[in-house]
């Protein structure tokens with residue numbers, strides 16, 4: 001039996017917050033909730049002075065969700081907005097106005113989203129970013145996938161970004177792409193994320209305190225799903241458009257639809273859908289087969305009236321290139337696999353979207 005986001009919220013509402021006397025959801029302790037098949041994760045935003053009092057709440061929430069049959073439960077506690085700032089950004093955070101703001105120097109922001117994890121959103125983001133850079137665009141990539149930042153590995157970047165003035169962060173650069181990722185502030189094998197500063201505050205710092213320089217386009221690799229991170233980003237900054245990645249499977253498509261609904265509600269234009277792992281091409285013999293079905297995304301795109309931007313094959317070289325730190329667009333730019341990404345990038349530029 002699959003457990004929905006609402007089931008999880010209802011279960012969490014049975015747990016009291018001893019500080020406010022409200023239930024933990026009403027008390028605003030549950031942030032960035034993400035519920036997927038067999039897993040639930042969220043961040044508890046707390047005043048660090050209350051950490052001891054709230055630890056039993058965290059433990060009770062974890063136990064409750066496990067009782068419901070959710071195998072993987074992860075609840076991370078982070079410091080409240082009013083808490084001391086991130087150690088490497090001391091003195092940096094100034095109160096920000098509430099409405100959406102543009103990021104200085106950044107002409108356009110495109111979000112790459114997926115309803116479901118593991119469909120290849122990060123692979124698509126890395127390849128699109130490098131393909132746009134190859135076309136001469138000034139490109140930034142913000143890895144906002146707080147649950148599993150993978151862009152540093154995919155773009156072959158490591159080391160912690162410097163903050164010479166203690167206020168702004170210098171991003172890193174490789175393959176013509178300026179990169180900032182939560183993964184660069186944590187160890188690659190660290191389990192959850194960001195301990196310390198408030199998660200949403202951290203994302204805002206990534207947007208507004210990173211010295212992006214002049215960019216034609218900033219690609220934001222979002223976490224999977226339709227959680228608070230997506231909402232926060234859409235509300236805090238001007239997202240020019242969103243690209244939704246899906247595999248052709250029904251379950252992935254169902255979730256992609258939810259993602260599209262969310263962007264519609266947030267008034268973010270959908271640039272299109274990308275079908276990933278569309279066709280498997282055997283790296284030995286070139287034989288093609290449709291492991292996850294075929295054409296599902298095209299049909300869905302038509303139904304929803306959004307463009308199908310491309311169909312990316314499931315090919316070993318795409319994975320090994322990404323794992324090796326040079327996306328296929330960089331490591332084999334003339335391969336047919338790279339060509340699909342390059343065509344999407346060219347179309348985005350031709351349409352004035354990137």
Ligand SMILES: Nc1ncnc2c1ncn2[C@@H]1O[C@H](COP(=O)(O)OP(=O)(O)OP(=O)(O)O)[C@@H](O)[C@H]1O
Nearest residue numbers: 117118119120121122123148277313314315318319
């Ligand atoms: N078209 C493809 N062909 C071969 N392998 C692929 C393809 N797309 C993605 N992969 C591989 O599938 C795995 C998952 O991809 P990726 O990390 O991009 O997904 P994701 O949607 O960003 O996942 P999550 O959001 O859960 O981090 C990676 O190992 C990646 O190399």
